[in-house]
Each structure stands twice: as structure tokens, then as C-alpha cells.
Amino acid sequence: MQWKLKDILTMTISAAVFGVIYLGFVYVGGAVTAALTPAGYGPIGYEPFYGVFFMAATFVAYVIRKPGIGIIAELLAALIEVLLGNYFGPGVIINGLLQGAACELPFFLTHYKKWNLGTTVASAVCVAVVSYVYDFVHDSYFLLGGKMIALGVIIRIISAVIFTGIGSKLLADALNKAGVLKGFAISGKSKDLYEE
Numbered sequence: 652m653q654w655k656l657k658d659i660l661t662m663t664i665s666a667a668v669f670g671v672i673y674l675g676f677v678y679v680g681g682a683v684t685a686a687l688t689p690a691g692y693g694p695i696g697y698e699p700f701y702g703v704f705f706m707a708a709t710f711v712a713y714v715i716r717k718p719g720i721g722i723i724a725e726l727l728a729a730l731i732e733v734l735l736g737n738y739f740g741p742g743v744i745i746n747g748l749l750q751g752a753a754c755e756l757p758f759f760l761t762h763y764k765k766w767n768l769g770t771t772v773a774s775a776v777c778v779a780v781v782s783y784v785y786d787f788v789h790d791s792y793f794l795l796g797g798k799m800i801a802l803g804v805i806i807r808i809i810s811a812v813i814f815t816g817i818g819s820k821l822l823a824d825a826l827n828k829a830g831v832l833k834g835f836a837i838s839g840k841s842k843d844l845y846e847e
Contacts, residue, residue: 654717654720657834657835658715658717658720658835661711661714661715661835662711662715662720662723662724662727663727665707665710665711665714665724665728666707666711666723666724666725666727666728666731667727667728667731669706669707669710669724669728670707670727670728670729670730670731670732670735671731671732671735672703672706673703673704673707673728673729673732673737674732674735674736674737676700676703676704677732677737677738677739679700680696680697680699680700681696681697681738683696683697683699683700684696684697692799692802694792694795694799694803695799695802695803695806698802698803698806698807698810699806699810700810701779701782701807701810701811702775702779702807702809702810702811702812702813702814702815702816702818703810703814704750705725705750705754705775705778705779705782705811705814705815706814706815706818706819707721707724707725707727707728707751708721708722708724708725708750708751708754708755708774708778709721709754709771709774709775709778709815709816709819709820710724710819710822710823711724712724712754712755712758712774713766713771713819713820713823713837714823714826714827714832714835714836714837715835715836715837716758716763716766716835716836716837717763717836718755718759718763719755721751721754721755721758722748722751722752722754722755723751724751725747725748725750725751725754726744726747726748726751727747728747729743729744729746729747729748729750730744730747732747746782746785749781749782749785750778750781750782752781753774753777753778753780753781753782754774754775754777754778754815755774756774756777757770757773757774757777758770758774766836766837768816768817768820771815771816771817771819771820772812772816772817773816774815774816775808775811775812775814775815775816775817776808776811776812776816778811778815779804779807779808779810779811779812779815780804780808782807783803783804783807787800823837824837
């Protein structure tokens with residue numbers, strides 16, 4: 652399946668929009684972290700918002716339905732977020748690549764044939780777990796203690812299911828119903844849907 656110009660443009664625009672949203676939630680997460688720190692729960696301040704940070708890959712993959720497009724979308728969203736001033740710096744780009752690959756894995760495993768709530772939720776759970784394992788090692792989450800680790804994993808998975816798994820699908824389905832996504836595989840009116 653070849654990417655067409657409309658696929659690239661839609662992916663880029665979507666990544667840009669999500670990059671701006673991601674940056675906004677970086678500051679929201681920072682505020683929540685600061686508020687929770689006196690009570691000793693600062694380390695989980697960002698966890699409720701991780702599902703938002705994974706949305707670009709699942710949304711774009713679900714709309715366009717072509718191998719690799721979710722990975723590139725998440726990578727671009729992370730790059731845009733960094734260029735706009737994310738205070739976590741360029742390391743976010745590595746996160747974007749890893750998160751994009753994890754989001755796309757369930758679609759890959761179904762050979763890009765199943766596009767439903769089951770696969771979008773699987774995408775969400777996959778990226779939540781993979782990203783937490785990465786943070787566990789890279790950001791020394793193993794020092795947090797069992798209670799904080801368990802809370803972090805549970806909240807991240809719930810956030811991912813709500814925003815990435817359900818939210819991305821609902822957003823794409825609503826845009827499709829409104830006629831915005833005519834000609835894409837999600838509409839069922841694109842011959843790309845049937846290409847091998």
C-alpha cells in the first residue's frame with residue numbers, strides 16, 4: 652500500500668494538531684504534579700494524561716490504515732511538541748518513536764485488516780505498557796516503590812484506554828460521519844482499503 656499525497660498531508664496536519672495538544676498537557680501535567688507533590692504523589696502527576704500523549708499514532712493509523720503511518724505521525728507530533736517548547740527536551744522525540752511503534756503493533760499483528768474498538772484499545776494498552784517499561788528503566792521509576800509503581804501503571808493504562816483507545820476512535824468516527832474523511836480507508840469508500 653503506497654502513501655498518497657492526501658495521506659501525507661492528513662498525517663502531517665493531524666501530527667501538528669496533536670503536537671500542540673501534547674504541549675498543552677505537558678503544562679497541565681506539570682501543574683498536577685506540583686499540586687500532588689506535598690502529599691507524596693507527585694510521581695503520578697502526569698499519569699492521567701498519558702493517554703492524550705499517545706493519540707496521534709492511533710488516530711492517524713485508524714483513519715488512513717497504512718503500515719507505518721501511525722509511527723511517523725507520533726514521531727512528528729513529538730518533534731512539533733519539542734520545537735514548540737516542551738521543557739523535557741529532545742528526548743521526547745525518542746519517546747514519540749517508541750510510542751508510535753507500540754501503538755501500531757496491534758494493527759501490524761492483525762495484518763492491518765481489523766479496525767475496530769478491540770484493536771484501538773489493544774493499541775492503547777500496548778503503548779501504555781511499553782512506555783511504562785521504558786520509563787521504568789530510563790527515568791528510574793524502579794526507585795518509586797511498589798505502591799507508586801502499581802498506581803502509575805494502572806492510571807496510565809486507564810488513561811490510554813479512555814483517550815487513545817476509545818477517544819481516538821470516537822474522534823475519527825465522528826469526523827468520518829461528518830464527511831471530513833471521505834476518500835480515506837475509514838470511510839470504506841477508498842480502494843486503498845482493499846489493496847494488499
